[in-house]
Each structure stands twice: as C-alpha cells, then as structure tokens.
Amino acid sequence: MEHIAVLGAGSWGTALAFVLADNGHDVRLWGHRPEVVQEINERHTNFKYLPDVQLPKGIKGYESLEMAIKDVHIIVLAVPTKAIREVCRQINEVSDHPHIVVHVSKGIEPDTLMRITEMIEEEMLSSVLEDVVVLSGPSHAEEVSRRQPTTVTVSSQNMKAAEKVQDLFINQQYFRVYTNPDLVGVEIGGALKNIIALAAGITDGLGYGDNAKAALITRGLAEIARVGSAMGANPLTFSGLTGIGDLIVTCTSVHSRNWRAGNLLGKGHKLDEVLENMGMVVEGVRTTKAAYQLAEKLQVKMPITSVLYDVLFNEIHPKDAVDKLMARGKTHEMEDLVNILGDRMC
Structure with a gap:
C-alpha cells in the first residue's frame, strides 16, 4: 500500500482517486471547496462532479494541502492547466521532501507555449520535485468511476518513474496502463x-x-x-x-x-x-x-x-x-x- 495525494477533487481527480483506492492504496483527495471535502468524508460521494457514484472508503478528503501531502511520495496533480503554477508554488511552501508528480491535465500554456511538464519543472524546487510523469489517454471520468474498461498511457523522462506509476494505477479488471517514452508526443x-x-x-x-x-x-x-x-x-x-x-x-x-x-x-x-x-x-x-x-x-x-x-x-x-x-x-x-x-x- 502506498500513501498517495490527489490534488484536485473534480471529476478526473476523483475518478483517479477511485482507481487508486480500488487498488488498495491510501488516497488523500485534496480540494479547495470545504463542502466537497466534507461530502467526500461523510457520504463518500462527490455528487457535483460524479453523480450517483459511491466512492471507496479508502479515499479521505483534505482541505489542508500540507496535511494531504505529508509523508507522501506520489502526488497526482489533477487541477486545471491555469492552476498548475499556483499549486506547484503552494507545494514548495509546505513540502520538506521530494515527490514524483503525476500530472493528468491536458493543455498548453498560452504565451509561454510550455507543456505542463515544463511548467511544473519551472515552478517546483529541485528539493521538492523528484520526477514528473504524465498520465493521458482516452478516458472519461464518468466511465472510470463505474469501473468500465479504460486504457491510458504514462510517460516520463525517467521511465523507471513511469513504470512505478504504471504499477500504482493498473487494475486488471478495468484500468489498463501502458508506458510510452515519447513524453512530448503524449502531452x-x-x-x-x-x-x-x-x-x-x-x-x-x-x-x-x-x-x-x-x-x-x-x-x-x-x-x-x-x-x-x-x-x-x-x-x-x-x-x-x-x-x-x-x-x-x-x-x-x-x-x-x-x-x-x-x-x-x-x-x-x-x-x-x-x-x-x-x-x-x-x-x-x-x-x-x-x-x-x-x-x-x-x-x-x-x-x-x-x-x-x-x-x-x-x-x-x-x-x-x-x-x-x-x-x-x-x-x-x-x-x-x-x-x-x-x-x-x-
């Protein structure tokens, strides 16, 4: 069992937390809306983003970013592209050890024209960032949270880190994960x-x-x-x-x-x-x-x-x-x- 923090309690972040909890991991789901966090902890649902889905009890909601990532090695970054830099800076302020960051957002930053991996590497301190892994592919949160068959790809400049993330997410019943060394192409x-x-x-x-x-x-x-x-x-x-x-x-x-x-x-x-x-x-x-x-x-x-x-x-x-x-x-x-x-x- 791994302690994993998923940052972003929207539909995709919640669905990925669902997969990780199904795989037996201790999952901390961080959100900025107190009412969503409370609902996750008390009702084990996130009705606004995934209606009619019962979440595994292995998911615990957090309002505090510091507590969510405390003693955590793997961080899944599931916030919108425009929030990536701000959340990375917040991680710098509250973390005291390196993390593998798995980003699951899909976008390019206007004006700088940076990929998300480049944005993360620019913002996060070297003492806090160990590796960046991207997880991408044809995957609707609504179907993943209903355990319907889905396949995705992970990629990184460090393929050992990508393989570790592959092992964490792969589920033989409904969530298959491939690796691909082409980080630029995947993003x-x-x-x-x-x-x-x-x-x-x-x-x-x-x-x-x-x-x-x-x-x-x-x-x-x-x-x-x-x-x-x-x-x-x-x-x-x-x-x-x-x-x-x-x-x-x-x-x-x-x-x-x-x-x-x-x-x-x-x-x-x-x-x-x-x-x-x-x-x-x-x-x-x-x-x-x-x-x-x-x-x-x-x-x-x-x-x-x-x-x-x-x-x-x-x-x-x-x-x-x-x-x-x-x-x-x-x-x-x-x-x-x-x-x-x-x-x-x-």
Whole structure:
C-alpha cells in the first residue's frame, strides 16, 4: 500500500482517486471547496462532479494541502492547466521532501507555449520535485468511476518513474496502463485533441453529419502530428492512445466537456455564455489560443485550429468558419506524412 495525494477533487481527480483506492492504496483527495471535502468524508460521494457514484472508503478528503501531502511520495496533480503554477508554488511552501508528480491535465500554456511538464519543472524546487510523469489517454471520468474498461498511457523522462506509476494505477479488471517514452508526443496529443473536440461539437451543433466529423478527426490528427513532430515528438505516438484514441473519445461522446461546449457554440450561443453554463473548465478554449500561437512560432499549418481561433476570439460565425475550411486550396492528403518522414530520414 502506498500513501498517495490527489490534488484536485473534480471529476478526473476523483475518478483517479477511485482507481487508486480500488487498488488498495491510501488516497488523500485534496480540494479547495470545504463542502466537497466534507461530502467526500461523510457520504463518500462527490455528487457535483460524479453523480450517483459511491466512492471507496479508502479515499479521505483534505482541505489542508500540507496535511494531504505529508509523508507522501506520489502526488497526482489533477487541477486545471491555469492552476498548475499556483499549486506547484503552494507545494514548495509546505513540502520538506521530494515527490514524483503525476500530472493528468491536458493543455498548453498560452504565451509561454510550455507543456505542463515544463511548467511544473519551472515552478517546483529541485528539493521538492523528484520526477514528473504524465498520465493521458482516452478516458472519461464518468466511465472510470463505474469501473468500465479504460486504457491510458504514462510517460516520463525517467521511465523507471513511469513504470512505478504504471504499477500504482493498473487494475486488471478495468484500468489498463501502458508506458510510452515519447513524453512530448503524449502531452501534445492529449492537449491538442481538445481543440478538435471543440470543432467536432460545433459541427454537430450546426447540424452536420458523420462525414464532417470523420473529416475533422482525421484532418485534426494530421494537424496534431504536424505540430507535434515539429516539437520533436515521434509521429507514431499519434496513432496510439493519446492521439487517435483520445480524439475518438472526445470528439464523439456527450461526456466530453469540450464537445459539449462546441455543440453550444454551433447552436449559436456566445463563448462567455457557454463557459458560464458549463460549470467546469473547458481546456480546449485556452489550448486553442496556445496552439494558434505555437503554429505561428513554428510556422506550421493548422487550418482547423486557425478557424476555431477566429470563432472563439474574433467572433466569426461557426458556419463561416466551416465554409473557410472547405474553400481552402487543393493539396495532397499524404503531404504531411511525406514531409514528416522526410525530415526524420534527414
């Protein structure tokens, strides 16, 4: 049994705490809302984020970050991307020993264009941070907390740390964990799929059919592979769980908050109204801005990201954005693959 702190009592943090408790670990679930922590401890539920789910009694809620991570080696960081830096600084203030930090958020920071691993390494003291491991893949919290079969991937610059995290999370009944040495690819795939999920929701909101969604998924994958390869990722990673796997689940499921937000945008709702009504963080909005900046910096073509940026931040009508995509000049479908493989061979 390992003592593990999960920071972030939202849907995904709670679901991962559920898995760890099922695996026999002592799990400390830290949240900033006192009423949520009290509910976890007294009723063993988290109704706001995972309704109708009974949590294992091996999960204990904490309001105090210092107490949550006391004598803990493994920290699971399950807070929104915009809160990563602040929580890391708080850990610095209350920790007196090194930790393996497992981050499970999916995003890129606008302006700095840093991956989450880079943000953590920049903020946390060397005396507090031992290793960073990313856990990512096609996984809805709602299904994980109902013990439905799920597969994810873990990656790290230190693969021994990744394998340790693999051992902690793997559950032979419903939660299978793979390892992948391509840290950049795993993070980029997990982050950028949210952009495509927003776009897929928009097409559904506009009333388009399966043809449009299939086009978005496949051409979205091309964009992700293009920018990921420019950042040093292995193109093959995007054919796996954190590429096509994550794209399928977030672009086709009503559980996906990015799809739901896009669907509302496609039906004519304004962005501010959508975000207010969602009640949860929609990472794809922030990531779209970062990816748009990243494409400009790397001089990589990301047409879907570009038109989605216009919808979100320049008030372009979604129908006009689709028309713009369809009117692009003709090209060869395999052009991206040929260029990527050519660069690799050189």
